[in-house]
Amino acid sequence: MLDGKRILLIVGGGIAAYKSLDLVRRLRERGASVRGVLTAAGKQFVTPLSLSALTGEKIHDELFSLTDEAEMGHIELSRSADLIVVAPATADLMAKLANGLCGDLASTLLLATDTDVLMAPAMNVRMWEHAATRANLATLKARGVRFVGPNEGPMACGEFGFGRMAEPLEIVAAAEAYFAPAEGPLKGRRALVTSGPTHEPIDPVRYIANRSSGKQGHAIAAALARLGAATTLVTGPTREPDPAGVAVVRIETARQMLEACLAALPADVAVCAAAVADWRVASAAGQKLKKEGGGLPTLALTENPDILATLSARENDRPALVVGFAAETEKVIEHATSKRARKGCDWIVANDVSPATGTFGGDANTVHLITGGEVEDWPTASKAEVGDRLAARIAAHFAA
Structure with missing residues (x-):
């Protein structure tokens, strides 16, 4: 997918710049040519020589270089990729582009280009969460800038949180998604995917939830998008980055998730992978419940709307294919088969989420696809691979 593609790589200043060297190698492995631009801060972490050696190209780092401007002006460089x-x-780079500032080569290229931009943010967690950065992020997304990451984890500064740059292979995958063939097998199809848990408030600081990381639902949405489907992902609170090429709607509660799903219709396929809380507090407290020695509070529960059953029962705009998930801790196939009949969905994906499996929060999954009277036992695989396999199975269904 990247064979023959021309990538202009801008390396900003930060310890994550060292990953850019591996990124160049990964891009070139897949047939892409890479030109490099180093900011002044970027040169504090990687050298022009190392980047040039890996790209096989001259590295550009000066806006007012007479030699560079004579050989290839910065305007042409910005548009040749x-x-x-x-x-x-x-x-800093995000802020400059969001606000139209261009005092160096990198920011000038970004402002002068008519080529699409893919950014992999990397910064301290407090910087990422700052209101100014969030506003710049929203502005850039609204203008069509694509993002991959950041990821969550320990940082070189000693803090922990979101701000780690996406890994090189994640950035490569995002670039491949950008160049995905327009005529994929699901081209012209609309897909709806739910992911993550829902949080049902007890009071302003407590909630009822399920143990879901959102990894599987996000992987399915990404896989459907790569096959050409116009995909909407409705997700509860999760730490997963937004999949490339997917419209993401964030919600908190089951009622909000149902509302967002209905707003996303019509769709050709709906995959309900979210772990929706079955119950909510009938009347959530407006203030924090206090422990005052008067005994335990009584929480009156009521059922949440059944999103899978609701989508399956739609009359005028029911998706042609509705796929549910059954997360079970025992009698996995038996309970999933019963759930499929009860909910009225077409397929159901059953998986064992008992604590010993490590499925919740982990990167691997073992699933069984139940379609009518047939059960397909899939081998244990990464959640990304399960997403790819399910998306391919959905494409085959529509092709037939």
């Missing part, structure tokens, strides 16, 4: 990748994309 098929995709501009900024990795790491620092808070």
Whole structure:
């Protein structure tokens, strides 16, 4: 998918810049040519020589270089690529592009280009969460800038949280998704995917939820998008980055999830992978419930709307294929088969989520696809691979 593609890589300043060297190698392995641009801060972490050695190209780092301007002006450089990748994309580079500032070569290229831009943010967690960065992120997304990451984890500064640059292979995958063939097997199809848990408030600080990371639902949405489907992902609270090429709707509660799903209709296929809380407090407290020695509070529960059953029972805009998930801790096939009949969905994906499996929060999954009277036992695989296999199975269903 990247064979013959021309990538302009802008390397910002930050310890994550060292990953840009591996990114160049991964891009070139897949047939892409890479030109590099180093910011002044970026040169504090990687050298022009190392980047040049890996790209096989001259590295550009000066806006007012007479030699560079004579050989290739910065305007031409900004428009000669098929995709501009900024990795790491620092808070400074994001702010400059969001606000139209261009005092160096990198920011000038970004402002002058008519080529699409893919940014891989990397910064301290507090910088990422700052209101100014969030506003710049929203502005850039609204203008069509694509993002991959950041990821969550320990940082070089000693803090923990979101701000780690996406891994090189994640950035490569996002670039491949950008160049995915327009005529994929699901081209012209609309897909709806739910993911993550829902949080049902007890009071302003407590809630009822399920143990879901959102990894599987996000992987399915990404896989459907790669096959050409116009995909909407309705997700509860999760730490997963937004999948490339997917419209993401964030919600908190089951009622909000149902509302968002109905708003996303019509769709050709709906995959309900979210772990929706079955119950909510009938009347959530407006203030924090206090422990005052008067005994335990009584929580009156009521059922949440059944999103899978609701979508399956739609009359005028029911998706042609409705796929549910059954997370079970025992009698996995038996309970999933019963759930499929009870909910009225077409397929159901059953998986064992008992604590010993490590499925919740883990990266692997063992699933069984139940379609009518047939049960397909799939081997244990990464959640990304399960997403790809399910998306391919859905494409085959529509092709037939």
